[in-house]
Amino acid sequence: MTKTNTLLPEVKRDVLKNVLKTLENKFYKPELLGATWQDAVSTHRGSIEDAPTTDAFESEVSNLLQTLKTSHLGFFHGDARRASSRAALSATYLLTDTGTHGQRWVFQDVHEGGAAATARIKPGDILLAVDGRDIAPPEHPVFPMGKTSELVVVGSDSAKRTVSVTVARPKGKKLQYVEPTLVIAKTPALNIGYLKVAMFPGMVGVDIANAMSAAIRDLGAIKGLIVDLRGNTGGGAGSLRLMSLLTDGKIPVGFAADKKWAEKDLSGLKGSFPRFDSIPEKSQFLWLLALRFLPTLITKSPVVLETEGLGAKPYHGRVVLLVNRHTASAAEMVTIFAKENHLATIVGEPTAGRLLSATSAKVGHGFRLALPTGAYYTWNGTALEGSPIEPDYLEEFAWEERRDGVDAQLAKAIELLNV
Known part of the structure; x- marks a missing residue:
C-alpha cells in the first residue's frame, strides 16, 4: 500500500471502529473517554471517513487522538517509511x-x-x-x-x-x-566525571546497564559526577541501573499501574507489589527473570522498581543531572527519583512531562494504534504525565551560544560541583 492509495469507505469505518474499541479496552485513563471525547469523535468522524488517501486518513485519525491531550498516542500504517528527526x-x-x-x-x-x-x-x-x-x-x-x-x-x-x-x-x-553512541564518559574538570546517556534501549536493558557501570568504573575515584540526560527520550528498565548508581542502598523507585489498578487506592497496596531490583549481568539469565515474574503476568499486578544496592560511590552526594525539554519517559523516572530522594541537583530546562507505559495494537488493514496503557507513579505518589519536572537551576538552551561551542548548562553543572 502506498501513501497515496485510496481507501474504501468500509475500510476506513472498520479501522476507526477498531481504534475506538481498542481505546475503550486498553486506554490508561477511562475518564478521558467521556462526553468531551465522544463529542470529538462525532466532530471528526466525517473528515476521517472522507479522507481521500492513506496519508490523509492517518492525519485525520491523528487529529482526533490529539484531542485526548496525552503522550504515547499514535496512529500509522504498518508499511510506514518515514520517521522524525x-x-x-x-x-x-x-x-x-x-x-x-x-x-x-x-x-x-x-x-x-x-x-x-x-x-x-x-x-x-x-x-x-x-x-x-x-x-x-x-x-x-x-x-x-x-x-x-x-x-x-x-x-x-x-x-x-x-x-x-x-x-x-x-x-x-x-x-x-543509525544508533547513536549510547554512553559517553569523560572528565571535563579535575575530579569531576561526566556521564552522557543518549537512551535506554531494550526492555530490560542488560547491555546499557553494563555500559553505564563500566563507564563509571573507568572514571575512577571522581569526587563529583555530571549525568547528562539532555535529549534522552527514554526506553526500558535499563534506567534502573543509572538510578542505582546514584545511591548505595535499595530504595523503592515507583511503578506503573494500568486502568484497572489505577482505579484503586494504591497507597496501602504498593508494599505488597513484586519488586524488580536487579538487572541480570548477562542476557542468557533473562529466562530466570521471566520465570520470577510469571505470576505477575497472570495477575497483571504493578511491579515496583527498586534500586539494586550497588554500594557507596565516591561521588555520592555530589551529583548534577542535566535535563531539557526533550528529556522524557524513563529519563524522567531517573530525574524525579533523584529529585525526590535528594540525590542530585537538577540543572537545565523543565522536562517533557511524558511518562506513561505504552503499547501498540493492530486495528485492521495494516494499521496500528500506539496508546498509553498505564500511568507511572513515583514511590511518593507523584504522577508525571503532563507535569514537566522543574530543574533546581533553570538554564535554558541558548542556541546562538551553543552553535559557537558554549554549553552554558554544562558550565553551570561544573560550577556547582566546584563550590
Missing part, C-alpha cells in the same frame, strides 16, 4: 525565531554517533529544507527511512550548506536506525 537522526530540535531566516527548527541535541552527528550537524544549526522542500514550523520534518536525505542547514558561519543524512538502513523486514 528524534528517531531517525538521533537529534532533537526546538522552534525559535532565528531572525534572518524567521521561525525555524533549530537542532538542540545531536547525539554522538547518530546520523545527524555523522553528517556534522551541530547543536544550534538551523534547518531550512529537506530533500528540496522548505521546512518551517508548524510543519515537522520527517525523513524517508532506508534512504539518504539532503538537508540544507545554516551553521555558526551563517552560510547555507547541504548535508547528506542516511536516516535508516533496511535489515530484513525491519528498519534499523
Whole structure:
C-alpha cells in the first residue's frame, strides 16, 4: 500500500471502529473517554471517513487522538517509511525565531554517533529544507527511512550548506536506525566525571546497564559526577541501573499501574507489589527473570522498581543531572527519583512531562494504534504525565551560544560541583 492509495469507505469505518474499541479496552485513563471525547469523535468522524488517501486518513485519525491531550498516542500504517528527526537522526530540535531566516527548527541535541552527528550537524544549526522542500514550523520534518536525505542547514558561519543524512538502513523486514553512541564518559574538570546517556534501549536493558557501570568504573575515584540526560527520550528498565548508581542502598523507585489498578487506592497496596531490583549481568539469565515474574503476568499486578544496592560511590552526594525539554519517559523516572530522594541537583530546562507505559495494537488493514496503557507513579505518589519536572537551576538552551561551542548548562553543572 502506498501513501497515496485510496481507501474504501468500509475500510476506513472498520479501522476507526477498531481504534475506538481498542481505546475503550486498553486506554490508561477511562475518564478521558467521556462526553468531551465522544463529542470529538462525532466532530471528526466525517473528515476521517472522507479522507481521500492513506496519508490523509492517518492525519485525520491523528487529529482526533490529539484531542485526548496525552503522550504515547499514535496512529500509522504498518508499511510506514518515514520517521522524525528524534528517531531517525538521533537529534532533537526546538522552534525559535532565528531572525534572518524567521521561525525555524533549530537542532538542540545531536547525539554522538547518530546520523545527524555523522553528517556534522551541530547543536544550534538551523534547518531550512529537506530533500528540496522548505521546512518551517508548524510543519515537522520527517525523513524517508532506508534512504539518504539532503538537508540544507545554516551553521555558526551563517552560510547555507547541504548535508547528506542516511536516516535508516533496511535489515530484513525491519528498519534499523543509525544508533547513536549510547554512553559517553569523560572528565571535563579535575575530579569531576561526566556521564552522557543518549537512551535506554531494550526492555530490560542488560547491555546499557553494563555500559553505564563500566563507564563509571573507568572514571575512577571522581569526587563529583555530571549525568547528562539532555535529549534522552527514554526506553526500558535499563534506567534502573543509572538510578542505582546514584545511591548505595535499595530504595523503592515507583511503578506503573494500568486502568484497572489505577482505579484503586494504591497507597496501602504498593508494599505488597513484586519488586524488580536487579538487572541480570548477562542476557542468557533473562529466562530466570521471566520465570520470577510469571505470576505477575497472570495477575497483571504493578511491579515496583527498586534500586539494586550497588554500594557507596565516591561521588555520592555530589551529583548534577542535566535535563531539557526533550528529556522524557524513563529519563524522567531517573530525574524525579533523584529529585525526590535528594540525590542530585537538577540543572537545565523543565522536562517533557511524558511518562506513561505504552503499547501498540493492530486495528485492521495494516494499521496500528500506539496508546498509553498505564500511568507511572513515583514511590511518593507523584504522577508525571503532563507535569514537566522543574530543574533546581533553570538554564535554558541558548542556541546562538551553543552553535559557537558554549554549553552554558554544562558550565553551570561544573560550577556547582566546584563550590
